[in-house]
Amino acid sequence: MADVPMYETVAWAKKSAADKFEKITIKRNLPGDDDVTFDLKYCGICHTDVHIANNDMGNTHYPCVPGHELAGIVSAVGKNVTKYKVGDKVGVGCISDSCMDCACCKDGDEHFCANGFTMTYDYDIKHGHMATDSGYSYGGYSASQTVNQRYLIKIPDDYPLEKAGPIFCAAITMYSPLAHWKVKEGGKKVGIIGIGGLGQFGVRLAKAMGNEVYAISTSPNKEAAAKQAGADNFVVSTDADSMKSAENSMDLILNTVSASHQLAHYLPLLKKDGTLVQLGLVLTDHQVQQFPLMMKRVSIAGSLIGGMPETQECMDFCAKNNIVPDTKVVKADELESVYEALSQKNDSIIRYVLDISASQ
Template sequence: MSTTKAYAAPAANIPLEPFSLERRAPGAHDVQIEILFCGVCHSDLHQIRDEWGGSIFPMVPGHEIVGRVTAVGDHVKNFKVGDLAGVGCMVDSCRTCPSCQEGLEQYCEVTGMIGTYNAREIGTGQPTYGGYSQQIVVDEKYTLKVSDKLDLARVAPLLCAGITTYSPLRQWKVGPGHRVAVMGLGGLGHMAVKFAAALGAEVTVLSTSANKEADAKALGAHKFVVTKDAEQLKSVGNYFDFIINTVSAQLDLATYVNLLRRDGTMILLGVPSEAPHIHAFNLISGRRRIAGSLIGGIAETQEMLDFCAEHNIMSDIELIKIQDINEAYERMLKGDVKYRFVIDTASLN
């Protein structure tokens, strides 16, 4: 066991504060990682506020983790001390169900995926604590290799925002000849633009804010549509093969589904507080589909990290100290970040 400095939410709707926790000693298959950077995800805020229910307190958030290996268990094969490593949204699963066997651990059918934080370990039942901390110990099967070619701080958000947008693009085999719209130019949306463009698709950003056009095109978008402008919206009716919907706010889905071509698909990544509604006719009139996607499995996440190293793709970030996390949450709610906060965990010292 080792004592680790962290920041935690003591209860729902109470600001994060300094916290000390005990990390287990590395077991035979474990990797111990000194955390260097941790991204700040909107789901961190949902969970510390218990907006999805079932939150476990005190809670140490953080599932966009990158750092350096400081110890490995006797049976670890793929990591050695000094390697760069990452940890994403999960640290375990049942490993035996069909989804786990197919490398889709995020859809584990027995225990469900064990979250990097706000979950309970299989066997011990102890709460998991995330990356707003100095170190973490994770089974090597759920640990990822990180390239030294990229800026490590900008790699951190790839472990959630990156894989969340990469996975559906790969699942639906998006590539040259496809027209892809991205709804919402935030932490997820800006990564969806980068990936879709790198895969060869024509990319359009759909936004309520006209002042985001320059940023969208700098990220790789080919077109920009202000959704409050009826004429601009009409110009892309029945136009897109895919819409990547990253928006977590309530909106009229029908307006956007009608932008899909026949057999087009809207992929939901955001989670609004209330269930969205849409009339069946909007779907059946064009044989359109609404689908969902949840992060990615371990193998696909490694594929995504390798793709990013090959294509020099990283998240656009603002680096902060852990002491500024509560202010960062408030700014995140206002959309006042381009496009992801990342904690420099050296500030815990």
């Protein structure tokens, strides 16, 4: 998409890790034949935004416009676009481009693209289906976005627009392993480790699918919130008696913990042929002895968000089952305080959402 025509829009960016957010002007490509442009109304604020905006991994592009939980209203469509029309409620999650040609993309698993998918912000643009004035992607802390129609999610008319963004990140992260490990049909016993922004979605989704749900937390004071979200049982992972009482009981465990810990601590909770799925990113090594795996034929696996068809399926499931996240809507001048709160604590059930219209 070299030399493509572009339009200007406003965004909220950090120009360095030490700088505060400020309003800037950016350029995105005008919609081509297969593209959709939409006016952003809301964008969820994820803990990942904090890490990237603050250059915690050492590879951030500046100015950095974060945001991968976008929700808005279609304002223009290309001539080949058939699924969306002006006025539709749509969203974009973590994926805004991929090669479209590898086996994973053809299977609808764009998040496993063999040539690397393009994250919605701060990623080099390499597949040619989008363009900006910087050569890397800008996220949802902005007034407008353009993407290929493939990477859009249709938000049902009756679903609150300000609540939709977290579906495309937190909810799909939990939905995808529930679907892959075949507990979507219900009748299983599912454990959710960590009752924060990810975990509360896991509890609600697993329960709505018809499973018996175990909420597992280091904090006894999370029990009320877990039960309110739909958990049938509550296990305190730091209490030996509580853990003992839940041994050999779960078919599937989804582990959302991103702090340093040992996953082997949770293996005794699995039944024969059970699976522990790692979702929270831990950068320190886990130590696992193989004998407990052999004795019950249990497995350790990993999972990452979901492809576009599965994300749409997740959105529709949440709408059908009234799975709506607890959110707090904020304006751009509150971003600094929100980032400070997320830096201090990452297990809050409340999801922050940036109100784009009110920030302009």
